[in-house]
Amino acid sequence: MKRIVSMLLLGVALAAAPAFAADVQVIANTNVSGDLSAADVKEIFLGAKDSVGGTAVVPVLASAGPTHEAFLKTYVGKSDQALRNHFKSLVFTGKGSMPKSFASDAEVIKYVASTKGAIGYVSGGAELAGVKKLQVK
Amino acid sequence: MTISRTACLGAAMAALALATSTSAFAQSSFTVGSKEVQAHGSIQQGFVFSTGNNFLTMNTRDGSAAMTDGAFNLGSQLSSKLRVGAQLYSRNIGDLGNGALQIDWAFADYKVNSKFGVRAGKVKTALGLYNDTQDMEFLHTWALLPQGVYPLDLRSVTIAHIGADAYGKLALNTAGSLQYTVYGGVIQDDTKGGYRYGLEDQGMHFQGTIASRGVGFDTRWSAPIEGLTVGYSMLQAKKDLDITIPSLPVPLHVDVPTARVQALFGELQRDKIRIAAEWRQEATKTSLTPAIAPDSTITARGWFASGSYRLNDHLELGAYHSRHVPDTSLSANDDTNHIRDNAIAARVDLNSFWHVKVEGHFIDGNGNISYARGFYLRSNPTGFEPETRMLVIRTGITF
Numbered sequence: 001m002k003r004i005v006s007m008l009l010l011g012v013a014l015a016a017a018p019a020f021a022a023d024v025q026v027i028a029n030t031n032v033s034g035d036l037s038a039a040d041v042k043e044i045f046l047g048a049k050d051s052v053g054g055t056a057v058v059p060v061l062a063s064a065g066p067t068h069e070a071f072l073k074t075y076v077g078k079s080d081q082a083l084r085n086h087f088k089s090l091v092f093t094g095k096g097s098m099p100k101s102f103a104s105d106a107e108v109i110k111y112v113a114s115t116k117g118a119i120g121y122v123s124g125g126a127e128l129a130g131v132k133k134l135q136v137k
Numbered sequence: 138m139t140i141s142r143t144a145c146l147g148a149a150m151a152a153l154a155l156a157t158s159t160s161a162f163a164q165s166s167f168t169v170g171s172k173e174v175q176a177h178g179s180i181q182q183g184f185v186f187s188t189g190n191n192f193l194t195m196n197t198r199d200g201s202a203a204m205t206d207g208a209f210n211l212g213s214q215l216s217s218k219l220r221v222g223a224q225l226y227s228r229n230i231g232d233l234g235n236g237a238l239q240i241d242w243a244f245a246d247y248k249v250n251s252k253f254g255v256r257a258g259k260v261k262t263a264l265g266l267y268n269d270t271q272d273m274e275f276l277h278t279w280a281l282l283p284q285g286v287y288p289l290d291l292r293s294v295t296i297a298h299i300g301a302d303a304y305g306k307l308a309l310n311t312a313g314s315l316q317y318t319v320y321g322g323v324i325q326d327d328t329k330g331g332y333r334y335g336l337e338d339q340g341m342h343f344q345g346t347i348a349s350r351g352v353g354f355d356t357r358w359s360a361p362i363e364g365l366t367v368g369y370s371m372l373q374a375k376k377d378l379d380i381t382i383p384s385l386p387v388p389l390h391v392d393v394p395t396a397r398v399q400a401l402f403g404e405l406q407r408d409k410i411r412i413a414a415e416w417r418q419e420a421t422k423t424s425l426t427p428a429i430a431p432d433s434t435i436t437a438r439g440w441f442a443s444g445s446y447r448l449n450d451h452l453e454l455g456a457y458h459s460r461h462v463p464d465t466s467l468s469a470n471d472d473t474n475h476i477r478d479n480a481i482a483a484r485v486d487l488n489s490f491w492h493v494k495v496e497g498h499f500i501d502g503n504g505n506i507s508y509a510r511g512f513y514l515r516s517n518p519t520g521f522e523p524e525t526r527m528l529v530i531r532t533g534i535t536f
Contacts, residue, residue, distance in 0.1 A: 089273065
């Protein structure tokens with residue numbers, strides 16, 4: 001009985017997780033090689049990791065919206081307010097920069113395509129011209 | 138710089154903030170050569186009303202708006218490993234600060250990798266949960282951080298050092314990660330801070346500057362439990378100062394061979410809830426020449442526990458209890474040997490760069506005039522009342 005309940009709970013968890021991941025595509029400039037772990041994505045978007053496989057990377061954010069909320073919930077574990085405060089604490093102690101942010105998928109894609117090392121996220125249905133989609137393990 | 142200049146600087150920054158993007162991650166930047174330089178700033182204005190005692194050198198019993206501060210910084214990532222920047226800061230809190238413009242921090246930061254980096258210049262000191270961010274009122278739920286641990290008047294005693302840091306983050310696999318900072322340097326004298334003000338309150342006058350230097354470290358463990366951080370910091374400082382006191386015909390040399398500050402702290406941030414606590418101990422050994430009193434070591438302790446809950450994007454509520462005992466060798470029940478503060482606060486974020494806070498304080502005790510903290514003789518010439526009730530309203534803009 002205990003095993004059946006555990007399997008059911010696991011099934012519910014697995015069913016829930018992809019719902020958020022499907023709403024978001026993590027993208028990168030074509031000079032970023034390989035895929036990332038979820039821990040890597042979190043570290044990059046908290047300003048704590050600035051290179052992947054020897055390539056310098058910079059995070060790019062969406063300024064608001066359901067894609068932004070889904071990405072923060074799935075990969076960063078902070079609300080928009082908490083993430084904003086996190087970067088403000090880095091900026092006002094001199095220990096980091098405020099990441100670029102853009103209002104639309106098109107602007108994020110355009111910036112990521114033209115900026116070496118840029119990693120961003122867009123909605124699940126966005127057309128990815130000039131960028132690569134990263135698989136997050 | 139006078140108070141009016143601080144206000145003008147604030148108005149200019151506010152105008153710039155309003156003129157820039159209203160994005161949550163708004164930034165102003167320009168290019169020098171091929172490098173982007175980001176500019177950020179903040180300005181805060183407070184209003185304080187109290188019953189019982191005047192607080193923080195302000196005339197709060199009549200209501201005081203002498204609570205203004207602001208910062209402006211420039212920073213640039215020169216390469217993937219090298220970052221430089223500087224921040225100016227100015228404040229006027231009652232008789233403290235007087236709007237003087239100071240370099241808050243200015244350093245170069247070279248990050249070899251995630252495990253090791255170095256900073257050199259004037260650097261904010263990592264000590265406890267909020268030492269390096271205590272001026273960033275916009276980051277916190279509170280209009281006043283718990284004064285038992287983060288006294289606004291004594292900020293400059295620990296806020297920054299001119300020297301160097303080594304820092305890094307070590308991954309501990311399934312055990313989370315450990316951040317460390319090790320540092321050493323000179324701690325600048327603040328001629329407009331509460332430390333000097335408190336001693337001058339007792340009739341002492343300084344001759345020259347206070348020479349202070351320190352070494353320390355800070356460690357923070359990010360636990361595998363989401364949102365939990367636990368840490369320990371220590372700062373060991375050494376001070377020398379010369380003062381004159383009315384009863385002594387010659388100057389008195391005060392040698393503080395050790396002033397050790399320790400902090401043990403923890404914070405849990407999960408969804409809309411934030412819980413934090415910190416315990417602080419300060420042990421100060423003093424030797425006098427001439428030896429008008431024997432060498433002594435005074436140990437002060439303070440702690441706070443706080444909780445806050447964000448109801449929605451615009452409203453956050455919180456409360457804390459804060460305690461400070463100036464001399465642990467004496468009874469903590471004496472009004473002159475404790476400051477206990479119960480505070481409740483509401484923070485309203487009008488938009489992503491403008492907020493207002495309303496906070497009530499219920500304070501018992503006023504500490505020891507020999508180690509003044511918040512309560513000063515000059516502001517309370519008829520003596521201290523055992524209780525203080527205080528309303529603090531503070532608003533700020535950041536960009």
